Amino acid sequence: MRATAILMSTILVTGGLGYIGSHTVVELQAAGHHVVVVDNLSNTNAEVADRINTITNTPFAFHKLDVCDTEALAQVIQQHEVDGIIHFAAYKAVGESVEQPIKYYQNNINGLISVQDCMKRFDIKNLVFSSSCTVYGDTKESPITEDQPIVQAISPYGTTKIIGEQLLADFAQVTDTRIVSLRYFNPVGAHKTALIGELPLGVPNNLVPYITQTAAGIRKKLTIFGRDYNTPDGTNIRDFIHVVDLAKAHVKAIDFCETNTFGLEVFNIGTGVGHSVLEVVNAFELHNKLQLNYDFGDRRAGDVEQIWADTSKAKSVLGWESELGLEEMMQSAWNWQKQLS
Ligand code: WQD
Numbered sequence: 001m002r003a004t005a006i007l008m009s010t011i012l013v014t015g016g017l018g019y020i021g022s023h024t025v026v027e028l029q030a031a032g033h034h035v036v037v038v039d040n041l042s043n044t045n046a047e048v049a050d051r052i053n054t055i056t057n058t059p060f061a062f063h064k065l066d067v068c069d070t071e072a073l074a075q076v077i078q079q080h081e082v083d084g085i086i087h088f089a090a091y092k093a094v095g096e097s098v099e100q101p102i103k104y105y106q107n108n109i110n111g112l113i114s115v116q117d118c119m120k121r122f123d124i125k126n127l128v129f130s131s132s133c134t135v136y137g138d139t140k141e142s143p144i145t146e147d148q149p150i151v152q153a154i155s156p157y158g159t160t161k162i163i164g165e166q167l168l169a170d171f172a173q174v175t176d177t178r179i180v181s182l183r184y185f186n187p188v189g190a191h192k193t194a195l196i197g198e199l200p201l202g203v204p205n206n207l208v209p210y211i212t213q214t215a216a217g218i219r220k221k222l223t224i225f226g227r228d229y230n231t232p233d234g235t236n237i238r239d240f241i242h243v244v245d246l247a248k249a250h251v252k253a254i255d256f257c258e259t260n261t262f263g264l265e266v267f268n269i270g271t272g273v274g275h276s277v278l279e280v281v282n283a284f285e286l287h288n289k290l291q292l293n294y295d296f297g298d299r300r301a302g303d304v305e306q307i308w309a310d311t312s313k314a315k316s317v318l319g320w321e322s323e324l325g326l327e328e329m330m331q332s333a334w335n336w337q338k339q340l341s
Contacts, residue, residue: 010034010081011254014067014115015088017041017048019198020130020187023247024086025052025060026196031251035060036080038067039089044199051195068107070114077122084126084254087115090160094134094302095205097157108160109167116171126257128250129168129181133239133268133307134158136183142237142274143310146183146266154302165266172264178257185239185270185309187246189329190336197336198243207277208240208329211284212337215292222292224277226299229306235277237306239270242324242332252320270309271322283326288334 011028015021016037022044028035037049037060049062061080065072067089090108091097097104112129119127136144137152153159168179188208190197200209203219213219227234249269256265275283285292315321 009083009254009258010036012036012038012077012080012082012085013088014038014085014111015090015130017044017046017062018088019044020184020243020246021088022048022052022196023191023243024088024250026055026191027244027247027251028254029056029058029060031255033251033254036076036082037062038065038073038076040064040066043091043201048196055191055193055195067111067114070117073114073118074121077118077124082122082124084128084257085115085119085124086128086250086254087112088130090130092157093205094155094157097155097160098302101156104156104160108157109163112164112167116167119177120175125177126254127168127177127179128253128257129164129179131161131165131181131183131266132158133183133185133270133309135162135165136307138304139307142306142308143272144268144307145310146268146313154304165264169264172262176262178260178262179264180253180257181264181266182249182253182269183266184246185241185268185307187243188240189242189244189324189332191244192332194332194335194339197333197340207280208333211281211292212333214294215284215288215290215334216337216341218341220293222281222294223297224281224294225297225303227296228299231276231306233276233278236303237274237276237308239272239274239308240280240326240329241270241322242329245271245322245324249314249318249320252318256318265317267314267318268309268311269314270311272309272311274306274308275326280326280330284330284334287327287330
């Protein structure tokens with residue numbers, strides 16, 4: 001009986017046409033969930049809904065709205081029997097958040113408060129929140145576990161995630177809600193069909209879109225920011241995770257909510273393996289059989305030297321672990337870029 005209850009649940013996905021959101025919608029539908037998507041299209045476009053349908057051949061409701069508009073969000077929830085929410089809708093560009101902190105606090109915090117307001121109004125008990133390893137700030141400890149003290153994020157974007165988790169912890173204390181916060185490491189890659197992937201607007205801040213745009217001739221050259229770090233090859237180390245593995249973690253998380261006791265649980269979502277920037281560049285060249293034009297430049301302000309996840313909690317409690325390696329990450333990223341160009 002329980003399994004049927006979980007499989008037939010209807011999940012509201014805010015920001016569901018975005019990079020991670022769209023891949024999560026695909027995996028939710030594959031797992032038998034009904035899906036309702038809300039998105040204000042500020043960082044994506046409506047065509048993504050058609051592409052998801054092409055992949056899953058399973059219709060879902062899409063409503064264009066801003067989650068900060070609580071009444072609009074409530075109207076959509078009223079139309080559908082929502083059993084749980086996966087909340088992606090937020091701004092996520094670290095550099096932009098430094099230049100425009102108020103825009104980030106207004107959107108990311110008010111958007112979450114609006115979701116919490118609707119959970120109370122409609123007695124929705126299950127929520128998965130999109131958090132980030134940036135909450136760990138400039139940590140020296142890797143692999144990093146969830147019980148590492150959260151001190152100071154390195155950007156307003158990261159601070160909105162720290163505040164978000166605190167809002168959820170306080171909310172869970174006084175409601176019968178079951179909340180999971182997923183702390184993503186570095187999401188990269190694209191769906192194997194190359195129908196959905198990351199749509200970076202403007203010059204990419206992140207490494208892998210910059211690599212693929214350089215390979216496509218859109219950018220002249222990749223600059224690796226810093227080669228004098230205290231790491232084996234001198235470049236930063238990160239935990240790059242395939243976006244499809246990350247999407248599957250959300251399905252495990254929402255199903256876990258249905259079976260969990262009330263309260264907030266936090267999970268690191270990475271591969272548990274650190275790769276240097278230079279290793280990623282070399283993997284991109286090797287697995288796509290091409291030469292990338294790159295050089296080494298100065299360090300980038302705010303970069304953490306090395307960080308990768310201890311993912312044992314997600315494995316033991318959610319029953320989730322990553323399955324895809326650098327080869328699939330780099331090949332899917334390049335296949336996606338090629339169909340974009
Ligand atoms: C990775 C490495 C750069 C670009 C991101 C998101 C953050 C969070 C974690 C979700 C760094 C180097 C980059 C370039 C380079 N994700 N780099 N040349 O900073 O780890 O954080 O993932 O919440 O929101 O921003 O990712 O891809 O920007 O950088 O050398 O042109 O690649 O110095 O070492 P980062 P990134």
